[in-house]
Amino acid sequence: MLSMSQNNFTGEFPQDFKNLPFLIHLDLHDNRISGIPSGLSPSLEVLSLRNNSIKGSIPEDIANLTSLKVLDLSDNELDGSLPSSLGNLPGMIVSPTSNSSTFSFVLSFSIEIQDLAVNWKNSKQGLANRNLYLYTLLDLSKNKLRGELPASLGNLRSLKLLNLSYNDISGLIPQSFGGLEKIEVLDLSHNNLSGEIPKTLSNLSELNTLGLSNNKLTGPIPESPQLDRLNDPTSSKK
Template sequence: MRGNSFNGLIPLELFHLANLEFLDLSDNMIERVLPNDVVGLKSLKQLSLDANFIHGQLPEEIGNLIELKQFTVPGNQISGRIPLSILQLRKLEVLNLQNNSFSLEIPADIGSLANLTTLDLSKNRLSGEVPLSVRNMLSGEFLTWFFDLNEMKKLHLGGNKLTWNNNLAIELKWPLPKSISNTHRLLLLDLSKNSFSGNEFPAFGPDSLIAFVDVSSNTFSGKVPSDFRLFTHLDLHGNNISGEFPAFFSQMSSFQVLNLRNNSIKGSISNDLSSHSSLRILDLSNNYLNGEIPQSLGNLTGMIETPNAPLTLSEIFKFPVEIHDLIVNCKKAKQGLSIRNRDIYTFLDLSKNRLSGEIPHSLGGLKSLKLLNLSFNELSGKIPISFGDLESVETLDLSHNSLDGEIPGTFSKLLELNYLDLSNNKLGGKIPGGPQMDTLVDPNMYANNSGLCGVQIEVPCEKDLVLPGPPLRKKQEPMYSWIATGVRYPVGFLSSTAVMYVLGYFNTAPAYHRRGRRRSSLR
């Protein structure tokens, strides 16, 4: 009954179906929460009420559904405390209360539900410390069971007002089963957008097999711990992390996503990051990094080769896997990048640092790169000609640097480019044309440079101006000479005649003849 237009109350008759095992009323317009009497659903194993308009509180009677394995109500307006009776659901594997208005503290013993594979309490109004029982969910015995079931453990607590007691850090030290393979090393931990603080991160232990870690948008400070291992996704953005760029990152070849944006990290970028053959998203923007951009970044295999139809996590694990959007800066705005697109997009963002020197030409070899942002640095020299080989790039931002020379003509090959910013540099010359370049006509993209010209900004280039030249005059010279001669001759003759007339030349002869006749008559 998913995806209809049911509204109002859930019919009471449904709660008397003793043999009913699955009830899915998601994506409807149901407004009222579960009735108090749900005892009749003795066999119910899955109850899904996602994306409705349910408000009010969850009844304590929810704990009577003792056979329940999956209970999901994300995307509603449910408020109040999480019922303590949920602790009676010992068979519960998936508990998803995401995106509601639950408040107060998380039940202290909720981590004692030993069969949980997914606990999602994110995007609520929960407060207080994360219970010790929840931290113990990430301990050895729990993960040993996890390896036996070959399933992914997910803990979402992001988007609340929770705090973290660093004296009770996560300790992941346990005897690992010998049968562990690479396919088992997936566990998700989301602590983002909370009130976690302190000089140290939660300790994950030297053998941690957590794959997805998101502790972004908190107030952690201090240095990045060196005990992260086998991560594929690490998001620490929006904290107050300081110290040098972590050198041990170069030893962690499993990274696919590394986001350290908006912290206080200083020093130079490690020259050994090229060992990250899987790295597809690297965001180091808005820090205090200095020095030159390493040439070795052009060897990041994950940004060179585009994967062919990568498997999603849901396809790998045969059950729904939800990972919250990765927030990236694109086109000068924050945008969410969903897990569905994360495997096909590659981003390299080094903007808003203190990087200097020339842009490495090797970056032009990152053929699968979708976004390259080097803006707001102190880069100089010319834009590499090799950037014309960025065949997949959609966003290219080199603004607010000291780049000079001309824009490479190879930009005409960038057929996917739909956002370009070269403003506030020292560029000059003609802006290249091309199928895409001719569409990038916003003057702000090229503003505050030394002397750019081109059709994109409606500024003509000198060499394109059409002026009459010597070749044109030479062709017309014979005709012009004959016409001039024909005009000068009659004009000159008439002018001479007029002068002679004024001087009386034409009056002399008659006077002479008259005087001659007069003399004759006197004789």
């Protein structure tokens, strides 16, 4: 585990990090790092680079991080389209268990480790590291991403949070998003999405936060017991 968040680091992302084959948790959020990391170890489970100065497009080889469960690249300057390979991350497809995560080994040592800070349900929260195996998160909000939503993102069955808000993403919401069976937070607000809200979203039985405001969506809001329980379902079309 390597945590150096909330400092003043600048410059390109260090390429030497590819020489750390046993690194499973890398947290560099709230710095001024630029450049896109590449060649990181497939053992990496958590990558947090939120609130840096990272520019460029998300590389297609992101799918090589086969153990990745938490990816937070929010609040950067990423542009280009979302790579379809994001939907092929095995760590976000298979439901996590404590036995499958290396965290249980790392945290068996008496080390005081700061909780991982993430944006969860519209507020910044700390996720206890001892429980990180329970969470699968993908946060690419507050960037300059454009293009359409890849249908492959619907493959991420174990994903609990998907936040793509505050970008310039256009096109339709894929029907495949009905396959996000573990999703609790789905935020696509403040984009350029159009068309109707897919009826398949009514299949999301664990959804409790849905953000679709500030788009160009039309048509009815799908009905389901879960969607009806949301605090303000009418906000989906604002």
